[in-house]
Amino acid sequence: MSIDLEYPDGSVVQHPDGVTGREVAESIGPGLARAAVAVKVDGELRDLERPIGGSGSFAVITLADDDGLHILRHSSAHVLAQAVLDLYPGSTFAIGPAIEDGFYYDFKVDEPFTPEDLERIESRMKEIIEEDQPFVRDSVSVDNALEIFSDHQFKREIIADVDPSEVSPGEDVTLYRNDGFVDLCRGPHLPSTGRIPAVKLTKTSGAYWRGDQARDQLQRVYGTAWPSQKDLEEYLVRQEEAEKRDHRKLGNELDLFSFPEELGPGLAVWHPKGGMLRKVIEDRSRQMHEKYGFEFVFSPHLAKADLWETSGHLGYYAENMYPGMELDNDQEYRVKPMNCPGHVLIYKSRARSYRDLPIRLSELGGVYRYEKSGVVHGLLRSRGFTQDDSHTFCTEDQLDSELRMHLDFVVAWLRDSGFEEFEADLSTQPAKSVGEQSRWDFSEKTLGAVLDSSGIPYKVAEGEGAFYGPKIDLHVRDAIGRRWQLSTIQLDFTLPERFELEYTSADNTSEQPYMIHCAKAGSLERYMGVLIEHHAGAFPAWMAPVQVTIVPVADRHIGYGSEVRALLEGRGLRVELDESGDTVGDKIRKAITQKHPAVIVVGDNDVEARTVGLRMYGEDRDTRGVPLTEAVDRLAEMAEAPPL
RNA sequence: GCCGGGUUAGCUCAGCUGGCUAGAGCAGCUGAUUUGUAAUCAGCAGGUCAUCGGUUCGAGUCCGAUACCCGGCUCCA
Numbered sequence: 266m267s268i269d270l271e272y273p274d275g276s277v278v279q280h281p282d283g284v285t286g287r288e289v290a291e292s293i294g295p296g297l298a299r300a301a302v303a304v305k306v307d308g309e310l311r312d313l314e315r316p317i318g319g320s321g322s323f324a325v326i327t328l329a330d331d332d333g334l335h336i337l338r339h340s341s342a343h344v345l346a347q348a349v350l351d352l353y354p355g356s357t358f359a360i361g362p363a364i365e366d367g368f369y370y371d372f373k374v375d376e377p378f379t380p381e382d383l384e385r386i387e388s389r390m391k392e393i394i395e396e397d398q399p400f401v402r403d404s405v406s407v408d409n410a411l412e413i414f415s416d417h418q419f420k421r422e423i424i425a426d427v428d429p430s431e432v433s434p435g436e437d438v439t440l441y442r443n444d445g446f447v448d449l450c451r452g453p454h455l456p457s458t459g460r461i462p463a464v465k466l467t468k469t470s471g472a473y474w475r476g477d478q479a480r481d482q483l484q485r486v487y488g489t490a491w492p493s494q495k496d497l498e499e500y501l502v503r504q505e506e507a508e509k510r511d512h513r514k515l516g517n518e519l520d521l522f523s524f525p526e527e528l529g530p531g532l533a534v535w536h537p538k539g540g541m542l543r544k545v546i547e548d549r550s551r552q553m554h555e556k557y558g559f560e561f562v563f564s565p566h567l568a569k570a571d572l573w574e575t576s577g578h579l580g581y582y583a584e585n586m587y588p589g590m591e592l593d594n595d596q597e598y599r600v601k602p603m604n605c606p607g608h609v610l611i612y613k614s615r616a617r618s619y620r621d622l623p624i625r626l627s628e629l630g631g632v633y634r635y636e637k638s639g640v641v642h643g644l645l646r647s648r649g650f651t652q653d654d655s656h657t658f659c660t661e662d663q664l665d666s667e668l669r670m671h672l673d674f675v676v677a678w679l680r681d682s683g684f685e686e687f688e689a690d691l692s693t694q695p696a697k698s699v700g701e702q703s704r705w706d707f708s709e710k711t712l713g714a715v716l717d718s719s720g721i722p723y724k725v726a727e728g729e730g731a732f733y734g735p736k737i738d739l740h741v742r743d744a745i746g747r748r749w750q751l752s753t754i755q756l757d758f759t760l761p762e763r764f765e766l767e768y769t770s771a772d773n774t775s776e777q778p779y780m781i782h783c784a785k786a787g788s789l790e791r792y793m794g795v796l797i798e799h800h801a802g803a804f805p806a807w808m809a810p811v812q813v814t815i816v817p818v819a820d821r822h823i824g825y826g827s828e829v830r831a832l833l834e835g836r837g838l839r840v841e842l843d844e845s846g847d848t849v850g851d852k853i854r855k856a857i858t859q860k861h862p863a864v865i866v867v868g869d870n871d872v873e874a875r876t877v878g879l880r881m882y883g884e885d886r887d888t889r890g891v892p893l894t895e896a897v898d899r900l901a902e903m904a905e906a907p908p909l
Numbered sequence: 910g911c912c913g914g915g916u917u918a919g920c921u922c923a924g925c926u927g928g929c930u931a932g933a934g935c936a937g938c939u940g941a942u943u944u945g946u947a948a949u950c951a952g953c954a955g956g957u958c959a960u961c962g963g964u965u966c967g968a969g970u971c972c973g974a975u976a977c978c979c980g981g982c983u984c985c986a
Contacts (some may be wrong), residue, residue, distance in 0.1 A: 470981030471912025
């Protein structure tokens, strides 16, 4: 008896039945066998020591593979649990998966972990790794497993929840043992604990059992694990990089905005530099909306509670709305969390004909949402923000072209801001939904077709749509690879129904329009937060609040500096002239620290020859003696926004 | 909302186990310096140690509450 294994290079090699992954790896080469942590047979990962079940595709997994990293981190989580159970008698453990860049494990302990605990646990983990304990796979019956984990309530709950139809007979529950430690686990694992090259615990936090607020609050320990100490260090450097980009830190350093305690959590004030950035973004938004055929409307920040009753917000969204205020004749008013009802009322302000459609209404609308106290996070999650919102009303026939236009628009918008990588989610009808089925079907089909022809990679998120309609969400990757959800294009079947929107068709019948919500940036404030992090505060010149700083070498050059400034301002540039008594080096340093795109230095030679010294952000050398007219042209070109 | 950590000058941070008038750098102000590409020198000023309450002979330091911030969880129709 023998089996045929197809290697990644396409060759097919015969092996005896019952051969293990390790034996196959050894047959290929001793180096590979040493690096191997698991094997993948027909897409299924298996421990190295397990016999390979049968013929099929075969690959050796090492720590260089994503699968290998996942196994490394999963095994690290086991060692973490082992260390905690060792050090804290009476503690019990819940779940501990591998996550991006690391792993975590949830525990129930008497006292929450302190930073010192973390050090203790990490030391114990290193001892376990030092001892190089083999991970041994085992499988037992459900009853047997319940017995083994008699002291561990969460494990028992997991076992009890296992769907018997999903496990093959005789392998009811798989376990992994190393030394005295045993955990419930599907595997696979590293051959032994000694195969963890670099591990570090990073933080602790609270977490609910099964993510349910009503259940036990557990202590979560996060860690990270890498194929080498060097990889770990690089990861830590990357973390530091990300910290340096933190928009809250840069917002303060570049004097863009602040969150004064007096205002209340999640409420920002924009300082002049941030205000200029906002103005640039808002102007751009309005130009783009105009280009794509949107009209501008305005709606108030307050409206009668009845309106929110009709729209359904008080039914579905009240938790996130500020409490009502009683005004004239006990009339209750609410602060708006969304712009849609206002725009709907504009649609309803007169009878509409099919000839009027599509109607595209847009507004940079300020909204207020009551975010729970623990979730506010700088500009990325605040309680007051501005949506670059639009609502489009159209006929069924127009839906395809409207959706195409909306998608083109958001992609152009994101590209102009400096994002290059996009991914989309197409979220479809959830289990509980409202609206006619035919509308759901038609809209989902249309959204899919629009995405297909856009060339944007996307995945279908089955059942992830809102109850009122399917949607496309657009994600971007930032400069350091993080994924942000920004734009959204959503169909809404409930508002036209609730507000009884209609138009008269060519056949003189009354029809309900399709309604498309679309936010390009989402929240402008959040968008600016993301931009700050993406560009690390060094904005593209067209966005930068200050585009050029002029540094006179000595006071006698201020006159010429003013002349240069006037020329640049005449070309629409935002310019600062540094008239302080600081040294040239200091003035340049200040401009660079503030990440201004260009610095101009003017001294005696320049006044004489009508030239300037030019230094661009990010370049550590300067060009002297650039003719003034040429410099002005170059800077004006630099500061040009992308073509509309 | 929940768990944990934090809050000392405008900013970044020292301040040991409770013990004289709470320190530094940067920023600010004043003066000198007039400088050619990432920090000129000197002086001055600046803090109810988040707030309120408690323990103590004595609290920045210990305890409690509140506010706000941070990391997660939950939430984000």
